[in-house]
Amino acid sequence: MPRKVGLRMVLYLYVAVFLTRIGFGSITILFPLYLQAPGYIIGVILALYPMSEAVSALPIGRLADRFSRKRLHIIGMIMITILTAAIGFTRNLLNVSILHALMGISAATAAVTSLTLLGDATKLTNRGKSMGGFDLANLGGYGLGFGVGGILVNVFPDKLLPYAFWVTAGVFLFAGLMAAKFLVEPVRVWELKQPKIRQRRIGAKIRPVIPVWIAQTIILGMYFLLPKAFRDSNIALTRETLIFLGVLGGLFALGAIVFGHVSDKIGRTRVMVIGAFGELGFLLLFGWSLPRNDFLKYEFFLWPMFFLASAVAPTILAYIADISGKAKRGSANALYSIVLSIGLAIGNIIGGFVADLGIQWIFYAGAGILFPSILVTSTLLRRR
Secondary structure, three states: OOHHHHHHHHHHHHHHHHHHHHHHHHHHHHHHHHOOOOHHHHHHHHHHHHHHHHHHHHHHHHHHOOOOHHHHHHHHHHHHHHHHHHHOOOOOHHHHHHHHHHHHHHHHHHHHHHHHHHHHHOOOOOHHHHHHHHHHHHHHHHHHHHHHHHHHHHHOOHHHHHHHHHHHHHHHHHHHHHHHHHOOOOOOHHHHOOOOOOOOOOHHHHHHHHHHHHHHHHHHHHHOOHHHHHHHHOOOOOHHHHHHHHHHHHHHHHHHHHHHHHHHHHOHHHHHHHHHHHHHHHHHHHHHHOOOOOHHHHHHHHHHHHHHHOOHHHHHHHHHHHHHOOOOHHHHHHHHHHHHHHHHHHHHHHHHHHHOOOOHHHHHHHHHHHHHHHHHHHHHHHOO
16 A cells, blocks of 8 residues: 555544544433433443444454455444434434434444554554544544543534534535545455465454453543532642643553554563553542542652553554454454453442442552553563
């Protein structure tokens, strides 16, 4: 693939992931207000999305190894657009439940094919840095999506909330049109069927990184409870606190790119383990300092540890793309949706319980999950 075409395609994938995650983040905010139902029913309907994403990811990954990846990606974007717009036409709980479950399938289609195409368009020498950009676009899109959802709720009153879903569908449509325009097919289907393409056995190579990977997604799921926990803890959001949090966000964004690039030079798993230890230190120190509200005293320790934590996700994604090869890259990347969905669900549940004990216990619980996962991953890596 010409370098210019490959760069254009990578940039498109960043934009596509960013836009789709903005859409999904917005829907997370809109749903509880849109549906006239008790909280537990809304919770069940929301859970249908990650459940269907997790169940459908592996079949979609296998399909991506046998079918045009570009076409499959565009199909996913079309599905997301239609389903999001359709929700704006009904508030019937059964209809919305079905549509939201189907959205999980479309999300898996878009996510798996995005990662697979990104792996196809990059090389061992630059894949880590590219995956860092993907992770940044993914998390940044979600964060901005929550803000956009809040704005849409204020712009459209209850009777006009369907328009908020149609606006979100327009975002998905724009991303789909960009896919049709800018995506190319780095790996043709007929190439995957050539005898020279070796079918790699990847299970034994993926297994060592699974513990840290699952722990990371569980911790991310618990972070969803932080806004409520911060509010309940009466921690004042002073100017200094906002600056501290802003620096954390900036360092995490920078670290995803930097450590992805470093992993291109010295190896994926080594950087991943270093990043996991940095995250462990952050969780323990931040959790310990929160009850006394003196975490700002330790900012010069917390900032570099959180910076290290940003290394985990991009190195894992690059590692998966490295070991899978062309023929099984779709199937391997299906693990992304599976692990993310399961981890977020578990994290939401654990976070809901421990948040009632105090905000610090979200971080202590995260450390308690992460530390044994680092030990297991390190042991499995040494035995390879």
